[in-house]
Amino acid sequence: MHTYAVLIIGSGFGGQCAAVNLLKAGIDDFRILERRDFFGGTWCQNTYPGAAVDVPSPLYSLSFAPYRWSQMFAEQAELRHYTEQLIEQFGLRERVELGADVERVEWDEAEKRWLVHTRARGTFRTQFLINASGPLSQPVIPHFPGMDRFQGKTFHTNNWDHSYDYRGKRVAIVGSGASAAQVIPAIAPQVEHLHVFQRTPHWVLPRADRKFGRFQRWLLGLKPAYKLLRWLIYWQFETRVIAFKYSRPAIHLVQRHALRFLKRQVPDPVLRQKLTPDFTIGCKRVLVSSTYYPALSRANVTLHSREHGIASIDDSGINTVDGEHLDVDLIVWSTGYDATDGVISYPVSGKNAVQLRDVWAEYPRAYLGTSLPDFPNLFIVTGPNTGIGHTSALFIIESQMNYILDCIRTVRAKGLRSIEVRRDAERTYTAMIHREMQRTVWKSGGCHSWYQSKSGHVIAMFPGFSFSYHLLTRALKPADHILS
The missing domain is CATH 3.50.50.60 (FAD/NAD(P)-binding domain)
Incomplete structure (x- = not known):
């Protein structure tokens, strides 16, 4: 022992x-x-296409271990590098x-x-x-009748199988939360067709991402500059609690901004209706993405809402609630934890x-x-x-x-x-x-x-x-x- x-x-x-x-x-x-x-945990385990943090990188780091991030919202590879640097730095x-x-x-x-x-x-x-x-x-994977009969490939976003080449394949992704919102734009241009199964739509806000230049990265290496940037980002984000808890007018302002963003990025009124939540913004996790809506608007992407959801699965694909059969090669479970x-x-x-x-x-x-x-x-x-x-x-x-x-x-x-x-x-x-x-x-x-x-x-x-x-x-x- x-x-x-x-x-x-x-x-x-x-x-x-x-x-x-x-x-x-x-x-x-x-x-x-x-x-x-x-x-290493999350950022060594979650390697799905498009994986990235949805909090600004200078704040999404430990106070005693600053890092010269390459962009405001770090992608998985850089987060993994940061993790490995921590492991080595502190033995x-x-x-x-x-x-x-x-x-x-x-x-x-x-x-x-x-x-x-x-x-x-x-x-x-x-x-x-x-x-x-x-x-x-x-990870949680829901049960559907016939799941064990499927002859294609399946995996959860938490355990992405990189040995499987999804390019040119017919793919179904089950779920439309934070991980799905990153996977969908990453793989949609490369697959033959992508079927997205959405239980409920999420509110989405634009992602104010940016690459840091050489001088900015040099500044991030200076502790005073790093601390100042963290402080500024922290207090900017901390004010969101006022909307989440204390001010309904404030949260409705944010919701109107999200509705304008949806209308601007999704011109199709039918698709836009499917993507409009019926609950107050913030009740569920707010997605931060400027590429999610355009990906769902692609000609090779079909969004299936709850009334057209999965009834069962057979050896060749998915049977929907409204009686349609979809032949698919890969089912990706983006169904959370x-x-x-x-x-x-x-x-x-x-x-x-x-x-x-x-x-x-x-x-x-x-x-x-x-x-x-x-x-x-x-x-x-x-x-x-x-x-x-x-x-x-x-x-x-x-x-x-x-x-x-x-x-x-x-x-x-x-x-x-x-x-x-x-x-x-x-x-x-x-x-x-x-x-x-x-x-x-x-x-x-x-x-x-x-x-x-x-x-x-x-x-x-x-x-x-x-x-x-x-x-x-x-x-x-x-x-x-x-x-x-």
Whole structure:
């Protein structure tokens, strides 16, 4: 059995940020467990055509690791390079266990340790456990009758098969969310025909992308200039919460701008009607693209709305609800992730054998989206209600690290063994989150989105300014915790 002071599950930005913060705190007795056979998370896993970030790159980076980005919205290859640079810069590669797929986790009350059981790497023991597997790591593929009969190729955008040549083929892409909006413009000019199956349309805003020149990239290498640009972008994006939560007139202004953009890019009134959402902008994730609508308007692209959706699949293609049969060579599932109810994919057993799945049976919740009663020394990076719809998720991750490191340092400094959030503190925090959520467009915008769990509660999002969350995590509140 391998024993460490801290174990981190997941090697994406959350895991990397946790590792670097541990090193800066003088804690080097840790390991990162990664289920895949490579290090790096989202931007090493998602390699589908057109993959790119939808937050400006200078903000979508860790504060302690600036980078000379080549453009405002970085593409996957550059994001991967940034990830690999972080790994090398902080010597993280020798601290990772690849192929360590976690089967289950259990708390040993006598030893005050977590036991982490993996499929191929045995069992690990640790005092502190940080889950950084991320909310967008469990792909979801819906079931349709006859799926197993299909003789063509299928894969999810999360696991794009680059050995398959889609050029000149008949392709169906199921889904019209953020990944689909990037894939469709990338492959539409190269396929014979592209069938897009849309359950509900999304609001789309133009993408203000730009390449950085040599002088601008040089400026990005200067810390003061980099910090200033991050600051300017941050506060520009932070104002969006006013529309999402506090000002209906503001959000309707944004919606009118989106409608004008739709009308300008889609002259066909029939197609435009199919692409017009019937809910308030922001209720679902807003897509940011200047190429999505033109791609859907191509002669070799057909948009199938819900009433013309998939009824079944057979050996040669797709049968639609209205009785049409479509011969296709490739089906691409762009159908998202289990991002709410499946925040942690493996069984977790806490004190007195309390099961996390039972605690979260109604809906997932956690104090600061990070810790839970009955689960001492367990911290969840990007846990319930830590998502952010208007700015960089990395800002939230770094804020969480303030709290997590405070907890670990406090236990170690006092010579104690564990820290656990009090039940009443978690309940008070959760009640505040869902009380504030009632005022947001995510709850009252008239849609059902992946932001919501099966219970109807909005689980993915934090209902306020990101700096408000940062203030909540700046310092440990001892009164909210049990130290032993």
